[in-house]
Amino acid sequence: MHTASNLNPLAEHAYHIRRYxxxxxxxxxxxxxxxxxxxxxxxxxxxxxxxQFKAADPDWQQRDRFLLSHGHYAIAHYAALxxxxxxxxxxxxxxxxxxxxxxxxxxxxxxxxxxxxxxSLGQGLAIGxxxxxxxxxxxxxxxxxxxxxxxELDEGATxxxxxxxxxxxxxxxxxxxxxxxxxxxxxxxxxxxxxPLADKWQAFGWHVQRVNGNDLAAVKQAFDxxxxxxxxxxxxxxxxxxxxxxxxxxxxxxxxxxxRVDAAEWQQAIxxxxxxxNSGAQA
Amino acid sequence: MNVTVEKxxxxxxSAMIASIAAExxxxxxxxxxxxxxxxxxxxxxxVGMSADLSKYTDLHIFAQAHPERFYQMGMAEQLLLAAAGxxxxxxxxxxxxxxxxxxxxxxYDFIHQxxxxxxxxxxxxxxxxxxxxGYGPSHQATEDIAMMRGIPGLTIVDPCDALDIExxxxxxxxxxxxxxxxxxxxxVPLVLDEYDYQFELGKAKRxxxxxxxxxxxxxxxxxxALETSDALAKDQVEVAVLHVPTIKPLDETTILQxxxxxxxxxxxxxxxxxxGGLGExxxxxxxxxxxxxxxxxxxxxxxxxxAGALPTLHDRxxxxxxxxxxxxxxxx
Ligand SMILES: Cc1ncc(C[n+]2csc(CCOP(=O)(O)OP(=O)(O)O)c2C)c(N)n1
Ligand SMILES: [Mg+2]
Numbered sequence: 317m318h319t320a321s322n323l324n325p326l327a328e329h330a331y332h333i334r335r336y337x338x339x340x341x342x343x344x345x346x347x348x349x350x351x352x353x354x355x356x357x358x359x360x361x362x363x364x365x366x367x368q369f370k371a372a373d374p375d376w377q378q379r380d381r382f383l384l385s386h387g388h389y390a391i392a393h394y395a396a397l398x399x400x401x402x403x404x405x406x407x408x409x410x411x412x413x414x415x416x417x418x419x420x421x422x423x424x425x426x427x428x429x430x431x432x433x434x435x436s437l438g439q440g441l442a443i444g445x446x447x448x449x450x451x452x453x454x455x456x457x458x459x460x461x462x463x464x465x466x467x468e469l470d471e472g473a474t475x476x477x478x479x480x481x482x483x484x485x486x487x488x489x490x491x492x493x494x495x496x497x498x499x500x501x502x503x504x505x506x507x508x509x510x511x512p513l514a515d516k517w518q519a520f521g522w523h524v525q526r527v528n529g530n531d532l533a534a535v536k537q538a539f540d541x542x543x544x545x546x547x548x549x550x551x552x553x554x555x556x557x558x559x560x561x562x563x564x565x566x567x568x569x570x571x572x573x574x575x576r577v578d579a580a581e582w583q584q585a586i587x588x589x590x591x592x593x594n595s596g597a598q599a
Numbered sequence: 600m601n602v603t604v605e606k607x608x609x610x611x612x613s614a615m616i617a618s619i620a621a622e623x624x625x626x627x628x629x630x631x632x633x634x635x636x637x638x639x640x641x642x643x644x645x646v647g648m649s650a651d652l653s654k655y656t657d658l659h660i661f662a663q664a665h666p667e668r669f670y671q672m673g674m675a676e677q678l679l680l681a682a683a684g685x686x687x688x689x690x691x692x693x694x695x696x697x698x699x700x701x702x703x704x705x706x707y708d709f710i711h712q713x714x715x716x717x718x719x720x721x722x723x724x725x726x727x728x729x730x731x732x733g734y735g736p737s738h739q740a741t742e743d744i745a746m747m748r749g750i751p752g753l754t755i756v757d758p759c760d761a762l763d764i765e766x767x768x769x770x771x772x773x774x775x776x777x778x779x780x781x782x783x784x785x786x787v788p789l790v791l792d793e794y795d796y797q798f799e800l801g802k803a804k805r806x807x808x809x810x811x812x813x814x815x816x817x818x819x820x821x822x823x824a825l826e827t828s829d830a831l832a833k834d835q836v837e838v839a840v841l842h843v844p845t846i847k848p849l850d851e852t853t854i855l856q857x858x859x860x861x862x863x864x865x866x867x868x869x870x871x872x873x874x875g876g877l878g879e880x881x882x883x884x885x886x887x888x889x890x891x892x893x894x895x896x897x898x899x900x901x902x903x904x905x906a907g908a909l910p911t912l913h914d915r916x917x918x919x920x921x922x923x924x925x926x927x928x929x930x931x
Binding site: 387413414415419420421423426433434435436437438467468470471472499500501506507508573 | 649650651652653654655659671672673674675677678700701704705733734735736737738905906907908911
């Protein structure tokens with residue numbers, strides 16, 4: 317792993333997150349690597365810029381809560397938790413193995429920093445409403461970040477929660493949506509059309525930002541705006557991302573819920589990532 | 600970071616690949632999808648519907664053959680089942696697919712109120728039954744049969760293998776009314792073609808006779824029961840196997856007949872929680888009928904199960920052939 321001081325520090329964090337995710341993918345020979353690479357910039361911004369937490373004390377009462385509603389993105393979340401110092405890097409060796417703290421799907425009881433068990437999709441935002449209400453009720457200033465996938469926009473419970481969050485003016489609730497235009501059966505736009513998405517959230521009473529989720533400066537700006545907004549309303553950041561981002565041969569590969577990665581390609585991907593980071597660092 | 604960690608042997612999880620076929624076992628690809636394509640020829644009222652899981656329930660085979668008869672409902676299971684009910688009210692026969700956890704747990708009231716209360720002709724076909732994925736409780740449908748048994752008028756089918764599925768598809772279509780069928784997807788083991796067997800809705804079938812033990816089983820546990828029977832034969836223990844692919848309505852006559860044969864230990868084996876499944880259904884039938892042989896259950900514990908590799912978990916929770924065989928020996 318390389319470090320460089322003349323780069324945006326978030327770019328370095330995002331690079332580390334991508335690299336950890338690829339290492340975990342190689343261990344199991346599978347995993348949601350397209351999603352992890354696509355979402356790494358958002359996770360880097362959340363964990364290495366926006367959120368308040370104590371790495372050594374994941375249960376600290378005042379911590380911001382990050383809810384991984386899309387539990388299948390666990391590989392990406394573990395990489396971020398490693399980068400945040402909450403999980404030791406050497407533990408990634410155990411990813412997906414029997415009795416590991418890092419199971420394939422994120423579960424609260426297994427992993428420090430994993431707030432919810434999110435694999436049954438479409439539950440996170442409703443849990444987030446409850447946590448945000450509970451924190452506010454107890455004058456706890458922490459924020460709740462509910463992270464979800466675009467497929468979860470299909471679930472009715474998401475919109476029940478969206479309506480409730482606005483009803484309760486939950487200004488301590490920030491929702492992140494990974495719009496990668498991918499679901500299990502195909503492109504999200506072909507499965508159940510959800511556009512115009514910004515208008516929908518707005519109509520539900522939310523403060524809405526839509527950004528290129530792979531443009532770190534834009535993502536950082538959006539996180540800052542969401543956090544410091546005066547208005548008494550919940551905030552959503554709609555992040556358009558590219559699956560496989562950072563590894564051109566994966567960016568270009570046929571998009572699928574599971575992007576195919578051959579055994580030899582994990583190391584190739586890591587090498588490409590390293591080279592790109594090094595040349596960026598020298599530029 | 601120069602920390603050296605002790606390397607444990609890695610057992611990769613079968614989380615998503617989730618074929619329950621053992622190495623080298625005979626299999627058939629996507630029996631459900633192909634059976635639907637066959638059935639579609641005779642049943643113009645047949646439509647397919649899925650909640651973003653057509654590829655993972657083999658319904659995509661049907662969708663490719665009949666795109667105009669396939670409806671993608673998005674990842675919205677409550678919508679899927681309520682809309683399937685609505686379609687049925689117009690005279691169509693929807694086959695609606697998802698994973699067993701989501702079809703049952705997420706959409707329970709919709710199945711109960713929309714579909715079953717009006718006795719609508721919807722066939723709910725749900726993949727990853729019981730413990731057939733190592734992905735953890737979110738994907739392990741360990742209580743689906745208990746939930747579905749509680750709904751009046753719902754027929755419940757738990758097929759064993761590819762042959763069972765192929766034959767069950769036209770049979771459940773021929774039955775007017777709601778059906779919940781557990782689905783095996785992808786490369787599905789082929790077992791029952793070696794027996795004189797034909798799926799009949801509502802009928803239990805004896806696959807093998809034996810004087811020491813009777814295993815009453817459904818779903819993949821029938822396959823395990825046959826393997827266990829082979830294993831125990833080497834120890835001169837004779838194990839009979841009664842396959843009960845229809846859990847509700849239960850074939851009480853055949854079960855009572857078999858369980859009444861004196862001297863045999865009766866075991867119910869199911870890929871489901873000990874609570875509310877075939878085991879308890881058989882137990883209450885036997886007690887009500889004053890048939891009281893020695894009785895044991897092989898089933899998943901009343902617990903949230905671990906994530907991990909399927910072979911590990913099947914051993915851990917006692918539904919692998921080797922653990923079954925040793926348990927049964929200890930009971931004799
Ligand atoms: C309630 C629920 N229904 C269905 C599934 C099965 N499932 C797992 S991932 C997935 C696709 C959902 O879309 P998204 O999360 O956007 O997919 P990705 O971007 O990772 O391809 C589906 C349908 C699930 N986990 N939970
Ligand atoms: Mg997606």
